[in-house]
Amino acid sequence: MKEELAKRYEPSTFEQRIYSAWEAGGYFTPVDDPEKPKFSIVIPPPNVTGRLHIGHALVNTLQDILARWKRMSGFNTLWLPGTDHAGIATQMVVERHLANQGINRFDLGREKFVEKIWEWKDQHRTEIKDQLTRLGASADWTRERFTLDEGLSRAVRYVFVKLYEDGLIYRGIAMVNWCPRCRTAISDIEVEFRERNASLWYVDYDVEIDGRKLTVATTRPETMLGDTAVAVHPDDERYKDLIGKHAILPIANRRIPIIADPILVDPEFGTGVVKVTPSHDKNDYETGKRHDLPQLQVIAEDGRMTAAAGAEFEGLDRFEARKKVVELLKESGQLVKVESHANNVGVHGKCDTDIEPMVSRQWFVKIEPLAGPAIEAVRSGAVQIIPQSWESTYFNWMENIHDWTISRQLWWGHRIPAFHCTNGHTTVTMDEPSTCPECGAKVTQETDVLDTWFSSGLWPFSTMGWPDDTPDVRTFYPTDTLVTGFDILFFWVARMIMFGLRFTGKAPFSQVFLNGLVRDEQGQKMSKTKGNVIDPLDVVNEVGADALRFTLAISTTGRDIPLGKSRIGGYSAFVNKIWNASRFALMHIDIELKDGGGIDRDHLRTVERWILSRLNSVTAEVNRQLSVFRFDEAASALYQFFWHEFCDWYIEMAKPVLLGRHGSDDDRKLARRVLLEVLDRSLRLLHPFMPFVTEEIWQKLGGVEPSIMIAPYPIPEEVLEDPEAERLMNAVKAIITTIRNVRAERGFTPKDRFKLYITGSDARDTNFFHEHAYLLIELARLTEVAVEGTAPEGAHHDVIEGFHIAIEFPEKEVSAEQLEKVRRDIEKTQKELESIEAKLADERFVKNAPAHIVGGAQARQTELRARLEKLQQNQ
């Protein structure tokens, strides 16, 4: 009837089989049960750029733990999976991929190139799904989405048109961050700053007043070619007389005005003279607008110099041009000096290319009207950010937010639903008009696409069929918990909150759990170039998904997680332990869960009441910790209970009865029932963390449900609490431990057996030990336990948890080392006693400290006094 477990724990033999069975059972798909409360969670869609890394394994393990926990706890649970088209990132990898074959995207043309990306996407979507599957993700694949799906694209167009009509999307000319490599504009948050050792060049400009010169300090000499002014501070006495005059721009030999600007110029920095390049610097652009300066674009979209830079520079790369400008200045003697200078250079986070500030026509989202409600949602608690310390970061960013540049000059993405006609009219509409609504001329669609985060910002509802009023939207929106990395708090989380509130009137989730970054052992960020990345599949193949998941969960405290290859499967020993303990249990259990019968609580012995009480307390703990996202605490509680209480103590204590060395047949039956019960509940508690191994074992227990993943999650039951059993068993454990210690200290081996004398503080306790003497005899390896009589001379005395014990040793020489140990024990006890006595003698302590603390100290004092007295007999 009952099946045994394989002798060895080999996850590869069952994990994939089990996943298929779950999928076939349809357990990942929510059931249509209006009675059940719902729980929904949407995956942070991984980019279809490549394979998942260990950070994905973390974020998805945490989501799966929540989903499985909630599902087992009776919630109608949806975990919606999918992937992100990841605009620039994907276009870049495909371009690189094609470059290896000697093809560039311009050879292919837009249509063909996009086709290639779709092929790439299909392949990687499959790989990603496979990886999540191997991790055990209980996501509903029947609802899988992709940001470029027709449904989601429609939501994107709808939102774009709506925002445009509401005046929150506008098109205009502005200075944006331009990536000359990707040849597209990017938003402010996509710019990363890198510290660099650069040079500061000091250049002399001739001034139209004879003999006078202005020395300008610059880090970008090549932009000089586009200078249209030189600025000084209006109050700077050194240059006051030159304001309004003109300087001669070196090389270009253009006459440019000397202007006064208190905002741009800090007289303390450099020489106090600033060159002004309105076309290639953000501050200079603003200055140019203030002073009505002409713009002169000397750097083109591809990072090469334009004709405006002069014939000898045209076509040169901007960095080549820099060298050449410096060279020419040297020759003309206008280069005064060069200083080294540390500065932060903005680069495109995706490709590490220096950003070129560039004036261009782009589409923007006017963000303040969206940010206001999003700030309020967090402030009011409608959206809770965990750990809470991230809230101030969120507020800080949201309160200083700038308009969002949403257009990208790329081919891969949602094409902006704007249609331009030959007469210059622009129509923004969801579907392409046949002709211009204003003049009837032919229209062509805008070639720019949207920032990829525009579509992911709609993810929690666009995936459910919005803007239609679908059953999924009604049932599962808003979602409950969002689990994601803090690195996309601004990119993604903030945008979802803004869009969600604007378009659905509701925050898209009520809680955001931001997990830390997975780093290597040295605390280094994982990256391909450093070669310290870990492919989760390698780990799964090596130690199994359960060990990986448990390691990730128990390491998740809310901060960064240092996990290198050596640590990543660290908890495989624990999984192995679970396997073996279960194997032992199955060898002795001859009943199945569905046999029913339950437990006859009236006939339980103290050991059994104890383990059930402990199990109940860990049940409460796990539920409590999961509800506050303390995955580490929940996992630790299970680890501690299963290994160090259930295996180390309970199973060892049950063995005498299970193996027939002690007790009646009825005792044995009851012990089996309890063992089954504890194992069953433990497996269910562990299941969200270790779905595979728990399922594999649980299948052998003969439960009513076809799968552990739809069996109920244990909840604490008051009847199982038993403080009295815990008190007595704590004493038993402590006494056994003491005997083991003393045995080792005195140099005896486990084979040597002794007689123990023990007396409790009252008859009931003494009687308990009389009945449970076999536990001490078995686990502490004794010959007998006497509850009366006096220990002979030379016995080792101690007081443990209120019980007086004496261990009778055979004649044996006591070494100096052993005597020293006894002396140290006494000293330690004495010291603690002294400190506690001093405390109790202090009336301020007795007066001010809460009663239970004072009471505790008094009890401790009594115990220590008794113990000290007994220990002194050992000398």
Added chain:
RNA sequence: GCGGGGUUAGCUCAGCGGUAGAGCGUCUCCUUUACACGGAGAGGGUCAGGGGUUCGAAUCCCUUACCCCGCACCA
């Protein structure tokens, strides 16, 4: 410059007002029929430094030092 986080056992980290903890590592003993991915033990910490509040501080406040991470600035 502004903000956040950190500094606790050899390593990685919990604990955040009432007797210093875990995992891993180290050392000793043990092949006891679930498990040597095991069992039983041991050793190891003036909780970064200095002040303060309190009967009592690793825990709260101030301060110094160092280390991370954001954001802003950078001619």
